[in-house]
Amino acid sequence: MSRFYELDPSLENYWRAIVLFGRNTASYKFALAKSLYDLHSTGKTLITLDELAEPYAKHLCERLKKHPKQITRDQSTFLDYLRSFNEGKISHDEMIKQTVRYGFNNVIDAFHNVHGQEVGARFFTDERKTSGGIQLTDEFFQLGEQFQFGNLQEETEARWRLVETAWENNISSNLMLIEYEDISENLIGVTSIRRNSVTSARPALNGYQKGRCFYCFRDISVEPGSDDLADVDHFFPHMLKRCDSTKPLDGVANLVLACQNCNRGENGKFERLPSVELLERLYNRNEYLITSHHPLRETLIAQTGNSAAKRQDYLQTAYNCASLYVGIKQKWQPKAQGNPIF
Structure with a gap:
């Protein structure tokens, strides 16, 4: 396991x-x-x-x-x-x-x-x-009886849809990329001829965060209508486009689930750049997705590099670039609201 x-x-x-x-x-x-x-x-x-x-x-x-x-x-x-x-x-x-x-x-x-x-x-x-x-x-x-039981049902549906999409597009030989669409909050399959809505981004990402906020580890929900509904957050804010428009900001490598307080609360992240400790957490999350042979692995590899070293360099380059626009010392990290379980 x-x-x-x-x-x-x-x-x-x-x-x-x-x-x-x-x-x-x-x-x-x-x-x-x-x-x-x-x-x-x-x-x-x-x-x-x-x-x-x-x-x-x-x-x-x-x-x-x-x-x-x-x-x-x-x-x-x-x-x-x-x-x-x-x-x-x-x-x-x-x-x-x-x-x-x-x-x-x-x-x-x-x-x-x-x-x-x-x-x-x-x-x-x-x-x-x-x-x-x-x-x-x-x-x-x-x-x-667990808080996460409803999340597990949503995650199963999302996983099924991702597998179906991979099979339908013969992903092993005909690479299909996955992007995020802000308006629908869905993951979109992109092939050379069409764009298809695949599944909601929240349950597709939630399993690897184990029902916790990426930043503070607070419990989150992916069930529509929940008071604890997670936000889909761009780890690197859109300011990154000012220095490198080639970075796929809406790619799954840059998407995490955050509690509403971390994303847009009184001391929330908003357009601030997370700390280097959180950058390492993002790298580890992406590597888990890749090494687990998840259907999203091909997308992550295509967006960030075909080796661990290249993927690390990809994130470091993006981080350096974004730092120029927010100030080297102006990094954001919230107080932990739970145990660091990933």
Whole structure:
């Protein structure tokens, strides 16, 4: 498992490790995670495969309508049945039957495995042989009581959209860049022929900040309408364009989530340049995104450099440039409001 999570073991971050770092050869993991969110409110602990198949198939059927590529292989018997249901060729009962037969062959076994080993908490146990389903654990219901539970749901959706976009654009051979759009507050996929809204920037970035403000570590939310809704902040303010218009200010390498107080409160950042300590934190954040093989890694590499040394130089050059406009001693850093967990 990634060192990023081992430093702060918690139920929230074990779950994030599964969603953010688990292998992505199919989107079944995301559908299962979203199904578990749906089932949390029922309070049931034993979930039969028939019961699990309802939300699981529903989520995948909805995605297939807009995003046909949900697996890296060329063919899937299971997905073919879901497509047939969407096309009205088979009944709902037949679709559920085939979901139970084919839909859980690997995802239940592999769900808790990250980087070849099991995470430090189990959110369900496999009881297909004894009870015909899965048993939700106390850890899962404890997770549901956490402040971050709503954030985790938003993060799962954002991660799914990023993976879909990468597959649809064959990102390994046809590089797609991701930029931020201030008006919509969405991440935008940019190819040579079009710009498509991918997902909201907040949940896409939040997993690596673990629900905390990038600057002060205060709890933040990514749920729309929340009083604690995070701001999407440009680490390097727009003044950087005055000395180097080539820097991608709206690139993901320059975006962090900040609490409202840090971004625009009485002693907020506004157009000030963060301290060099915070610059190092930004570099470390970007390196985690790259080394985790996140779909955003290609964008980060394209924007900041194809080696760690080049990426460090990229940030240092931008920092030196911006410093000329704010004064070398006029750097900003807030008081910590929580433990430094990343």
